Amino acid sequence: MVSLSTIFHRSGSSRFFFQGSVAWIRWLYVAGILLLVVGMIWGLFFAPADRLQGESARIMFVHVPAAHLSQLVYLAIAAAGVVWLVWRMKLVDICMTALAPIGCALTGLALASGAIWGIPTWGTGWVWDARLTSTLVLFFLYIGLIALRGALAGNQRAAMAVSILALVGAVNIRIIKYSVDWFATLHQPGSITLGGPPAMAPAFLWPLAVNVLGFHALVAGAALAAMRAELVQRDARTDWVRSVLNVGPKQAP
């Protein structure tokens, strides 16, 4: 039987990751697309209208998963930053590089869908309240991570800078989470908490859960695919890339 430490050490191998991740990507993409189709149709046509917000509450089924994942992806980058600072694993650096654009797109989606939801609900698409402003800061942090990675020459220097920025910026995730409790905001407080029962009817909770799972699966698949692309790009000259791409000496005629 393969031990946990063997799996951990093997997962640091570029070749092992490249070959082992193909099946995962396929299944995560299929599961993500299926769950999102079901969740979106459920949210658009079968979930009831909200008592106070009416039909526009249906935007929640895409806004909440995007906002939730935008923060989770940042936490994953920060955790990868800690691992890189301690163990200097190349795959962890590749993971940070692959996740930053995905997190940036998710934060942009959360901001855009929130603004669209705000117009019929609040009468405005934007207010400088704590939740919205801290999410905008998260969007800029993602841009900072992408820019730092692109601006610094040398993978080691860039990975060090990205790790430190990711760790420092992780404070903002705490601020986003508690902004609705610490400050008087237009944004509503969280309806789902780890400690207690959800303050949401099951008719809303189930389609939301399906969409959240779909987002998770699709983003995980996209992250693995982006890591594979980054890996091939960096190791283009190595032997393992030659062997997986089946490139060999030309046969004499």
Place this chain on the structure above:
Amino acid sequence: MRDPSFYIWSAYAICVLVLACIALRPLASLRTAKRRARKLQNQLVDHA
């Protein structure tokens, strides 16, 4: 104020577009990276 369905469909359309970009971009990058790597490896083999 427009009809609520305008905002709902706008939000869902943007969501589908962004998710499609998130899902397809890495696949396109992988294809490009593999093509470049194959070209580079062939050059290395020819050079050797």
